Amino acid sequence: MKLKSVRNLILILILVVVTFGLGYQTGSRGLNKEFSGVSTLVSGKTTDNPSIDFSIFWDVWDRLQKSYFDKKALNVQKMVYGAVSGMVSSLGDPYTIFLPPEQNKEAKDDLGGKFEGIGAQLGIKDKKIVVIAPLKGSPAEKAGILPGDWIVKVDDKETSGWTLPEAVSKIRGTKGTKVKLTMMQKTDTNTKDITVVRDAIKVASVDLETKEVNGKTVYNLKLSRFGDETASEWEKAVDEIVAGWEKDKSRISGLVLDLRNNPGGYLSGSVFIASEFLPDGTVVIQENSNGFKQNFSVNRKGRLLTIPMIILINKGSASASEIVAGALSVRGRAKLVGETTFGKGSIQEAQELDDGAGIHITTAKWLLPNGKWVNGNGVDPDVKILNDETKPEEDKQLEKAIELLK
16 A cells, blocks of 8 residues: 555544645746736646636736735745645545645654644644644643634634644644633633643654553553554554463453544554454445445454454544444444544545645545445444543543453
């Protein structure tokens, strides 16, 4: 699934992943135009549709160059980026986005788990900017931001109508700087203002803990995203689990795979993780716009094929994490405990452009092995249980998972 310039992504954009792109290139090329004394050559190809007339683009460009009062604000590169960003956003798909060079680099860096910002995962639901989850130990978590919070304003600017990258660009920033967020819980009628100090954040995608319960060991394996370092981090954790399992199975109750607040990542990562627990068969089905379906099956020999396991999910579990949870549930390998997941069933291709910019294009949807499309609905748990958000020290979902393993 990995190509040099194209990778399939199925992610809910992490808050510190990308910032708003302003567009990349004009639609009409191969023309010489005079812009208030500035000669610009635009080269390339024209559209195959003879009814498309790009003259309005040049007309508006000329009018801005001639009449706009603040000449310093007429940044040609930003204007060109803006044109293409508008073209991409006109599709109405919050996951098909254009990324200028700096933001494209940040997107790739952030999938590696390093960034500066407030440390929260964002999504769009009901046309609102919503917090999928704050990262553990992040400024967002310390400030009291919770999963499901709506971001109504950023620095007193309304977020209504913003794209996801636009919201990210306004919220992220340099370590030590502050951002004011006006938040609202879905069930509330009043807003509250929260000021967050940005920081540098480095987050591992895999975290393994052991819990001793009634003289037996439970492995609690937390997977926070499907990024660049996930495979190597995962292998180290599995090494430890396998060593304990092979040493004395009688002392092991089982494994809790925690996919709560996991926003997704690479499609290939979901197949890699699911293959750890399934001996063979389909993990996920990709369906293209023409209806063609491609099965992605177990692609390696897993080392945790028989260990008893429970998967934790919540409303912050999205995309690749929904694939893993859904596939292992449908295939009868694991029970799901927690809440219904986010419900993102589309696949994006990340493509590199010539000047370091990039574009993420929704190219297909994904289905569970039974053919179900979870988009907008999510994956339902076998055992529904909610944590009390006012008591963060309690984890009823984890407690239930451990009880089921016993």
